[in-house]
């Protein structure tokens with residue numbers, strides 16, 4: 698597999714799947730690389746933590762002509778049958794964060810582009826990767842005094858998992874006519890320890906890494922497949 702050892706973090710790990718990797722910009726939490734996957738030129742950008750920085754990245758990528766964005770991220774499970782390393786393909790997201798509120802009232806839904814969503818589902822099946830498709834919840838904080846009650850509330854309503862960026866990505870995508878979708882890897886099981894889960898991946902270390910490799914491959918294969926149609 699071609700390698701790009703100088704680029705740190707998730708973007709560097711995406712770079713391991715690409716040929717001809719070049720870092721084209723790096724400032725604060727935002728690092729952008731380009732490379733090609735099976736002959737298709739792709740770009741990967743780290744968007745930091747939370748909707749606010751994601752929103753800035755998406756808007757600036759749009760200004761340079763990007764039209765299709767797939768989030769490759771992690772999440773905490775809200776349902777007991779989800780294990781570390783399981784993939785979730787969100788069919789929509791609860792808007793429990795402030796960034797999408799800055800754009801439009803909550804009546805406006807956070808939904809992925811239907812063609813991109815369909816592409817991800819078909820490709821996941823073709824690759825044989827187990828996944829769940831359903832609703833997730835995007836939030837702004839881990840450490841309020843109400844986290845356990847909030848998680849219970851949404852878990853009882855069937856929400857699969859929590860992340861921080863899927864909803865703002867989908868709302869901004871809808872409003873700006875971008876094709877967006879999200880892809881999440883479970884790094885914390887329901888009722889699990891948040892700190893252990895996301896900082897060290899303690900018990901599920903290998904499973905989380907495998908889940909991440911799968912979501913990177915799934916995103917890239919989906920882009921490749923859609924361009925063949």
Ligand SMILES: O=P(O)(O)O[C@H]1O[C@H](CO)[C@@H](O)[C@H]1O
Pocket residue numbers: 745746747769770771772859860861862895
């Ligand atoms: O793995 P990423 O994409 O950063 O996603 C999740 O991890 C971060 C929290 O540790 C938040 O950004 C959350 O959405």
Ligand SMILES: O=c1cc[nH]c(=O)[nH]1
Pocket residue numbers: 771772773774859860861884885891895
């Ligand atoms: O529990 C978690 C793990 C990752 N990201 C989240 O938003 N929550």
